Amino acid sequence: xxxxxxxxxxxxxxxxxxxxxxxxxxxxxxxxxxxxxxxxxxxxxxxxxxxxxxxxxxxxxxxxxxxxxxxxxxxxxxxxxxxxxxxxxxxxxxxxxxxxxxxxxxxxxxxxxxxxxxxxxxxxxxxxxxxxxxxxxxxxxxxxxxxxxxxxxxxxxxxxxxxxxxxxxxxxxxxxxxxxxxxxxxxxxxxxxxxxxxxxxxxxxxxxxxxxxxxxxxxxxxxxxxxxxxxxxxxxxxxxxxxxxxxxxxxxxxxxxxxxxxxxxxxxxxxxxxxxxxxxxxxxxxxxxxxxxxxxxxxxxxxxxxxxxxxxxxxxxxxxxxxxxxxxxxxxxxxxxxxxxxxxxxxxxxxxxxxxxxxxxxxxxxxxxxxxxxxxxxxxxxxxxxxxxxxxxxxxxxxxxxxxxxxxxxxxxxxxx
Amino acid sequence: xxxxxxxxxxxxxxxxxxxxxxxxxxxxxxxxxxxxxxxxxxxxxxxxxxxxxxxxxxxxxxxxxxxxxxxxxxxxxxxxxxxxxxxxxxxxxxxxxxxxxxxxxxxxxxxxxxxxxxxxxxxxxxxxxxxxxxxxxxxxxxxxxxxxxxxxxxxxxxxxxxxxxxxxxxxxxxxxxxxxxxxxxxxxxxxxxxxxxxxxxxxxxxxxxxxxxxxxxxxxxxxxxxxxxxxxxxxxxxxxxxxxxxxxxxxxxxx
Numbered sequence: 001x002x003x004x005x006x007x008x009x010x011x012x013x014x015x016x017x018x019x020x021x022x023x024x025x026x027x028x029x030x031x032x033x034x035x036x037x038x039x040x041x042x043x044x045x046x047x048x049x050x051x052x053x054x055x056x057x058x059x060x061x062x063x064x065x066x067x068x069x070x071x072x073x074x075x076x077x078x079x080x081x082x083x084x085x086x087x088x089x090x091x092x093x094x095x096x097x098x099x100x101x102x103x104x105x106x107x108x109x110x111x112x113x114x115x116x117x118x119x120x121x122x123x124x125x126x127x128x129x130x131x132x133x134x135x136x137x138x139x140x141x142x143x144x145x146x147x148x149x150x151x152x153x154x155x156x157x158x159x160x161x162x163x164x165x166x167x168x169x170x171x172x173x174x175x176x177x178x179x180x181x182x183x184x185x186x187x188x189x190x191x192x193x194x195x196x197x198x199x200x201x202x203x204x205x206x207x208x209x210x211x212x213x214x215x216x217x218x219x220x221x222x223x224x225x226x227x228x229x230x231x232x233x234x235x236x237x238x239x240x241x242x243x244x245x246x247x248x249x250x251x252x253x254x255x256x257x258x259x260x261x262x263x264x265x266x267x268x269x270x271x272x273x274x275x276x277x278x279x280x281x282x283x284x285x286x287x288x289x290x291x292x293x294x295x296x297x298x299x300x301x302x303x304x305x306x307x308x309x310x311x312x313x314x315x316x317x318x319x320x321x322x323x324x325x326x327x328x329x330x331x332x333x334x335x336x337x338x339x340x341x342x343x344x345x346x347x348x349x350x351x352x353x354x355x356x357x358x359x360x361x362x363x364x365x366x367x368x369x370x371x372x373x374x375x376x377x378x379x380x381x382x383x384x385x386x387x388x389x390x391x392x393x394x395x396x397x398x399x400x401x402x403x404x405x406x407x408x409x410x411x412x413x414x415x416x417x
Numbered sequence: 418x419x420x421x422x423x424x425x426x427x428x429x430x431x432x433x434x435x436x437x438x439x440x441x442x443x444x445x446x447x448x449x450x451x452x453x454x455x456x457x458x459x460x461x462x463x464x465x466x467x468x469x470x471x472x473x474x475x476x477x478x479x480x481x482x483x484x485x486x487x488x489x490x491x492x493x494x495x496x497x498x499x500x501x502x503x504x505x506x507x508x509x510x511x512x513x514x515x516x517x518x519x520x521x522x523x524x525x526x527x528x529x530x531x532x533x534x535x536x537x538x539x540x541x542x543x544x545x546x547x548x549x550x551x552x553x554x555x556x557x558x559x560x561x562x563x564x565x566x567x568x569x570x571x572x573x574x575x576x577x578x579x580x581x582x583x584x585x586x587x588x589x590x591x592x593x594x595x596x597x598x599x600x601x602x603x604x605x606x607x608x609x610x611x612x613x614x615x616x617x618x619x620x621x622x623x624x625x626x627x628x629x630x631x632x633x634x635x636x637x638x639x640x641x642x643x644x645x646x647x648x649x650x651x652x653x654x655x656x657x658x659x660x661x662x663x664x665x666x667x668x669x670x671x672x
Contacts, residue, residue, distance in 0.1 A: 256633045323457045325623045375590050377598045379631040380606055382623065384615060385469060386583035
């Protein structure tokens with residue numbers, strides 16, 4: 001009986017909303033021959049809820065500050081030029097939406113972190129489908145909550161670490177969504193500090209000077225399906241808890257101190273279904289505890305994994321170790337970590353009961369990798385007859401390699417990952 | 418010289434050992450490439466063959482051959498032929514047949530299955546190692562008159578180059594671990610042609626591991642065009658300096 005009445009009520013409320021909404025939204029057009037010729041003048045005229053369309057052209061308006069809840073939309077990528085002096089867009093209001101702009105040449109300053117697009121103390125900001133070129137910091141979120149950074153392309157060609165900023169930088173922020181961005185040529189591709197409860201998905205971060213991804217004190221974040229490749233030092237993550245990393249690709253991070261993924265002082269993390277390919281060190285763990293590493297693929301790395309003795313409760317299960325020069329390296333004899341059901345291509349055991357698991361344990365740490373850890377110049381003997389002989393004798397009677405670092409039930413066949 | 422060379426080569430071929438060596442290399446290389454599903458692993462096994470088997474066979478066979486043809490050499494010396502011609506023909510004949518055996522046994526499969534820069538470097542290193550160990554074998558055979566003693570020396574030399582030298586390096590590294598030895602190691606590696614060729618091949622293969630701190634130093638030297646050619650020059654010196662010494666000794670030797 002009350003059914004139709006409530007329906008009617010809802011309809012009326014909806015209608016009211018619609019009228020209210022359309023009534024308050026004005027569209028302001030910026031461009032040559034349009035009502036407004038500069039973005040700043042349009043911004044001045046705009047009120048909360050307005051939409052500003054920016055038509056193609058070159059806009060050199062120094063620092064544009066958005067302090068109203070508006071939508072700034074570019075039509076066919078108008079160019080906003082910071083002339084290498086100014087921060088281009090500063091967002092200082094909640095709920096701002098910035099889309100389809102081409103932001104170039106922001107100022108470079110080591111005192112003030114100038115960004116191409118910088119958000120100051122604002123929530124619910126969306127920055128999407130923009131192109132940023134030659135900016136110091138690309139997109140910078142400072143004290144922001146629930147901000148979305150989606151499908152932006154952030155390019156730069158910075159030369160030295162001191163003179164360069166990060167592609168996407170978040171500081172003291174919460175619940176961010178950073179997805180589908182392409183970041184190239186910055187200091188760090190994605191940098192998070194004190195950024196929590198965020199999703200970082202499907203980004204490509206490559207060819208950055210330092211790290212593809214770098215975060216500290218950033219808890220409860222999720223990293224899914226990102227690609228980090230060819231960065232100066234790979235990916236380094238530190239001092240964070242409850243981080244989840246799945247389906248990411250870490251590859252081609254070569255160099256003296258390059259790591260596919262470096263974990264330092266991390267705890268309660270899940271690192272699953274990732275691919276580590278052609279890194280000097282696939283994954284490096286120091287002071288990490290309660291880490292679950294499942295179903296990762298390690299292929300063609302120098303060291304697939306360097307597990308320092310300061311780690312605790314690192315569980316490595318169902319991972320593939322293929323064509324790595326060394327499978328696991330470590331620096332001490334204390335082992336509080338566990339390996340189980342991994343596939344090691346260097347395993348030479350047998351499986352009598354045919355359950356797919358080898359009957360003799362596999363020791364992934366070779367004597368020679370211990371020798372190199374203690375005495376780096378011994379690298380000159382890598383793959384020599386001598387080194388092979390040492391490894392063989394050590395496999396028979398382990399004396400120097402940690403006795404407990406072993407996979408009790410290695411898989412006989414590679415896992416399909 | 419051509420005539421002596423012809424006789425030496427025909428004699429070696431009649432020996433059948435070289436043919437056996439060729440077939441052995443061919444069989445092993447083919448099976449390595451066919452059995453291993455990952456080409457890096459195949460190349461690795463092949464590297465071990467080249468670094469261990471090639472020097473051993475070359476040095477042993479050459480030494481034994483020189484001892485066995487001592488009567489032939491005496492006959493030639495009685496003829497109006499220069500002693501250097503005799504020795505050089507021996508060297509050329511031996512190294513030519515060993516190189517051809519190596520190229521057929523290993524080179525063809527490499528070209529078929531792995532015609533990459535790593536494969537080609539491996540082939541080059543195999544050829545150079547062949548030359549070096551034939552030359553070292555001649556040196557030993559000319560210096561040690563007694564066959565048993567000579568062969569003993571030859572085996573010891575092979576053991577030294579492929580195992581003892583590396584053990585010695587490891588020992589030194591541990592004794593002097595407080596000192597920065599990375600750069601010195603580049604120089605030390607020149608003292609052993611087997612090490613040198615291993616490093617050159619590995620720089621092409623294990624790039625990720627070699628890129629570590631020490632690896633970077635090797636890379637900065639051997640990885641460059643300049644360092645590569647220096648290494649090749651050192652390898653060639655390893656082949657020709659023993660030959661030169663042998664030549665001097667052989668000229669004055671009382672047969």
